[in-house]
Amino acid sequence: MPVLSSVLAAAALACVEAPPDPTNTYDAPHTYAKLAREYPQIRIAGDALPDGVRKVADQVYAQHGVHCLKLDAYLPAGERLPAVVLVHGGGWKSGYRSEFVPMALRLAQQGFAAVTVSYRLSGEARYPAAVQDVQAAVRWLRAHADELHIDPQRIALAGGSAGGQIASLAGVGPGSGGEVKAIINIDGLSDFTSALALKYEDDPNKNPSAAGAWFGGRYADQAALWRAASPIQYVRAGMAPILFIGSAQPRFSAGREAMMEKMAQVGVASDQLVLPDTPHSFWLFDPWLQPTVDASVAFLRRHLR
Template sequence: MTDKTMVAEEAVAATAAVPYNAVTTYAKLVKAYPFIQIADTCVNAEIVTISAMGYVRRGAHLLQLDLVLPAQTARDKGPVPAVVLVHGGGWRSGERGNMAPLAARLAARGIAAAVIDYRLADEARYPAAIHDVKAALRWLRANSAAHGIDPQRIAVAGGSAGGQIASLVGVTNGADKFDADGAASIVSSAAQAVINIDGLSDFTSPAARANEDDPKKKPSAAGFWFGASYADAAALWREASPTSYVNRDTPPMLFIGSGQARFSVGRDDMVDKLHAAGVAAQVVMLPDSPHSFWLFDPWITPTADAMAGFLTTQLPIPTTTRQQP
């Protein structure tokens, strides 16, 4: 991928005026990757989609999700694992439909997926998005029985900015600052596993700040989300860095990376911390792929395979819920 193409792709993801979706991203990538195709939701399996379900109200804004489920016959065999999918777009753009093709492929592999809205930076700055994703986890767990989902096997995953959000959500279970709805609910917002697809793990590292704190961007995507530069709010940038929270109770984590290292800064250090804490951590790389690879063939299939394999391994069926012969 050329530097020019990568800069153009980043601009699409980070600018609120330009929609960040598969169509706009394809237009930026197709010259460098003429073989790519926009992924769709057609899969060679029976799946069920329930669209536009409200999961939490923030003022006048009812945040919604689309729930994509394995076939009823699969759910009849026992409750299935699930994952909340968080779209990317530089914290300021993007739409939940970006994750629908990935959700369909996960459902075809026996994993339910909730594709969610959350408040973008133009509506509400950090940490509003974190509050929203935790509310989605809470909603999915509270409504799990109605949809054949196992409430003890719910993960969170996201791509790009959504990967950073998903990671921060997953590693801050029990932190009141990040769970606006927790005090009023007995339903947990915990995630039993986390998947970060090409998202930052450390905003404070020099490599991340070279892009996310660049004064020429007036402000950068992260700077707009935080409402302040690193120099003015270093503690806030550190607070939003998932790597700051690793401990022995951190859930298992999978990192799926593109060929563009700058989008997953902090990943290797975080993996080292996870291993040192005795937490399962796996990295899957897709060489020569662009950022936003999960929106396109040929990369969406290995992405779904890696996610399904990881969740199957890390969210095994509890003995108490296994069907008896």
């Protein structure tokens, strides 16, 4: 594979990734420790690079001050590959792009270029910074499609939890530009202003809640931002189709059914898979990752032809 441009190499030298934060514990090992007693059958999904898949690591796609934002691409053999950009979760305030490596590898084994991205968390920059970062990553991929053997006309977004909401908003909201052809929202909110979302995300006992920290205030104080960050606000004809994959915890996918209904009204395809008896963050673990991948592959093959 050709070495990416000297401009990118220079950018990598001029900035650094954010240093490790010991309070950022949204990852597979910490989540496993919380869930293993209730779900003793689970295992952390493997992240070993399989035969036939190459990793192009630590590509700088954006820079803010001295902070690099990086992505990793997992590439099968082939030309003009369909691509999936994977956006990690963590309540907008935590998480790592490594969260989606196991899913990226399994997508790559099915013929998709899979790209995991970092973005600015709420402690560094509030809404809409994370959404803008993901959109910047999509533009970077389109600009470097030839080097990565990606088809710039067949790019999808996917994400889990906060990453699912970010992926949806980045794909359909302001600045989306029609560059994303399909979206997979895994247990992420579609409507921050729904009663179910407000019950948890605007809980007065949380000071602030994860969403409140991202928006810089509670719903009563920042209602316009809570609405603007809700993907349901941007349903329109011609938008990208969405696959919703949910856990058995309805709070994390608040607004899903209402958004699917609005999409049907304007003739946009949607689909859903709800995995029974699952916790939030189910995609980090076997046996739940494989049905998540299987549904995603079937959906992407329909909509990234």
